[in-house]
Amino acid sequence: MIKSIVLVSGGMDSLVTAAIAGQESDELYFLHLNYHQRTYKKEQECFHKLVEFYNPSDVLEIEVDYLKKIGGSSLTDESMEIKDHDHTGEVPSSYVPFRNAHLLAIATSWGEVIKADRIYIGAVEEDSSGYPDCWESFFKAMERSISLGTKAETVLEIRTPVIHMTKAGIVELGNRLKVPFQYSWSCYRNNDLACGTCDSCVLRIRAFELAGIVDPIPYEVNK
Amino acid sequence: MIKSIVLVSGGMDSLVTAAIAGQESDELYFLHLNYHQRTYKKEQECFHKLVEFYNPSDVLEIEVDYLKKIGGSSLTDESMEIKDHDHTGEVPSSYVPFRNAHLLAIATSWGEVIKADRIYIGAVEEDSSGYPDCWESFFKAMERSISLGTKAETVLEIRTPVIHMTKAGIVELGNRLKVPFQYSWSCYRNNDLACGTCDSCVLRIRAFELAGIVDPIPYEVNK
Numbered sequence: 001m002i003k004s005i006v007l008v009s010g011g012m013d014s015l016v017t018a019a020i021a022g023q024e025s026d027e028l029y030f031l032h033l034n035y036h037q038r039t040y041k042k043e044q045e046c047f048h049k050l051v052e053f054y055n056p057s058d059v060l061e062i063e064v065d066y067l068k069k070i071g072g073s074s075l076t077d078e079s080m081e082i083k084d085h086d087h088t089g090e091v092p093s094s095y096v097p098f099r100n101a102h103l104l105a106i107a108t109s110w111g112e113v114i115k116a117d118r119i120y121i122g123a124v125e126e127d128s129s130g131y132p133d134c135w136e137s138f139f140k141a142m143e144r145s146i147s148l149g150t151k152a153e154t155v156l157e158i159r160t161p162v163i164h165m166t167k168a169g170i171v172e173l174g175n176r177l178k179v180p181f182q183y184s185w186s187c188y189r190n191n192d193l194a195c196g197t198c199d200s201c202v203l204r205i206r207a208f209e210l211a212g213i214v215d216p217i218p219y220e221v222n223k
Numbered sequence: 224m225i226k227s228i229v230l231v232s233g234g235m236d237s238l239v240t241a242a243i244a245g246q247e248s249d250e251l252y253f254l255h256l257n258y259h260q261r262t263y264k265k266e267q268e269c270f271h272k273l274v275e276f277y278n279p280s281d282v283l284e285i286e287v288d289y290l291k292k293i294g295g296s297s298l299t300d301e302s303m304e305i306k307d308h309d310h311t312g313e314v315p316s317s318y319v320p321f322r323n324a325h326l327l328a329i330a331t332s333w334g335e336v337i338k339a340d341r342i343y344i345g346a347v348e349e350d351s352s353g354y355p356d357c358w359e360s361f362f363k364a365m366e367r368s369i370s371l372g373t374k375a376e377t378v379l380e381i382r383t384p385v386i387h388m389t390k391a392g393i394v395e396l397g398n399r400l401k402v403p404f405q406y407s408w409s410c411y412r413n414n415d416l417a418c419g420t421c422d423s424c425v426l427r428i429r430a431f432e433l434a435g436i437v438d439p440i441p442y443e444v445n446k
Contacts, residue, residue: 070283070329097373098369101331101372102329106325109290113295133372138371141368145365148361149323149355150356151314151318151355
């Protein structure tokens, strides 16, 4: 009996990760964090649709205000601009300081109580925006922190099944797993339609193009 | 210029840790977490008095509801009993699953934005309640997770200056550093006066007795 917690943001990487977790687990538990990021309503809507679609054993929906209070990211600080995609290689301003550690800590606390076996997170290392909290070495270190900082009987493995995949590979795999891409939101800008020009949109559009699959969501740039 | 974030709960260990941090740092930043634990009002009052007393450069006061939602601890689940102190050696029911990881993650996000150098936490390893998230090995692993999961230029050291001290040693040191022990709350029960019989009260009372110092707070058991 494998009980797995999946961090489901409402984006495409965590959606495909949820589908993989579903194949590898007996029970799924979906965890969603609203951290007052610009697009939280869009992501929350997607999450609710994914809960309907995948029907997990339980759901934990959390809201925190501290990441916005702390700021330092264009996703939470509305006075900072969401920049168009560039190729500087620097950590982009959309980086939310140490965000994935918060997600893993919440999943661990929950996992310790419900006696889960695994935490799935849809981080992507190479073909992504260059966030330091998406590196595999970070997840290995967090797994060790979790092992040492919880009860002896708590054994939680962190699984990152798409971490070394390209975005196009993730789209292809999601397509094979028949994931509902129409219920995913990637854009960093909080417009009615996805902008098509921010870091996250550019990576998504390119991925669908390379995979030769039609992205079912509409974009502003195509209007 | 050393900028230090101190996790100040309102208890005696973090109070003495704050005094030590004050000696070792140029600027202090106090972080307090209300996680809807039973005694949050008492701890918050102490925290506010300590902010007045130590006058840090900045203060971050955070409230989260998810640790109570997740439960699994007698400190957050009011249907669970706060037990009197025993000597079984097991992790007590007051353990809040992975709580210190949340505190460190919040401190790290804040520290990354304000470019802090250190995070001080008043964990005690040996002479304490046996919580796994108080072991030095856990803090070393978290320090590595922080190093790997943040920007290259972010260097945050976790300092645990009282981790190998006895509770009595902490009282003695606090006394030498003239900390205001009257502004600290240790009791797990949310009564008007500290109960004097829960794990936390028993450890505190014994510590003051061994140190030969009068605890300035009143106890129910002495009434």
